[in-house]
């Protein structure tokens with residue numbers, strides 16, 4: 677199988693972490709893609725131009741980190757990241773949505789910062805900076821939730837990949853006033869799958 681990524685993408689990182697956690701490294705070739713470039717050859721592979729993008733052994737391709745992770749997780753018949761059945765599923769689903777929310781905002785912000793200074797929207801930069809502050813404060817109150825501290829799950833992976841964008845975005849300061857979130861992040865970051873996929877510093 678082939679997985680197209682960019683080294684800085686938090687969504688590609690979510691999939692790369694699942695690949696390592698599931699021991700699938702030998703079955704999947706990781707290929708850096710050139711995104712956000714006029715006429716990139718990558719657009720002939722994935723017309724949307726986005727990563728992550730998995731091309732399966734049967735030639736079928738799919739995007740969306742959550743979908744790719746769910747598919748990879750069930751390959752060995754022993755899904756590790758499946759949700760519990762019934763009522764117990766709502767809490768991890770709620771947390772995963774909250775994790776995706778902070779990650780989406782920080783990803784949009786970090787992408788804007790990567791543009792040429794003259795092309796950046798000050799309104800967007802301010803909006804996303806404020807959103808990230810509100811979301812970090814909210815996560816400080818949620819991070820002791822048992823779901824965020826038990827067996828590794830998609831909410832934990834997603835949140836850590838969003839917060840990890842601090843390496844890419846010099847204006848992202850989610851740690852001050854959030855000691856519990858900070859300690860949680862430092863702890864989860866020691867897992868080999870997180871250390872091996874850390875985004876390069878901007």
Ligand SMILES: N[C@@H](CCC(=O)N[C@@H](CS)C(=O)NCC(=O)O)C(=O)O
Pocket residue numbers: 684685686687688711712724725726727728739740741742783
């Ligand atoms: N919801 C998607 C988001 C994927 C996404 O936004 N990827 C970004 C990189 S972080 C991308 O490929 N951007 C290139 C572009 O927009 O052209 C997922 O979870 O996979």
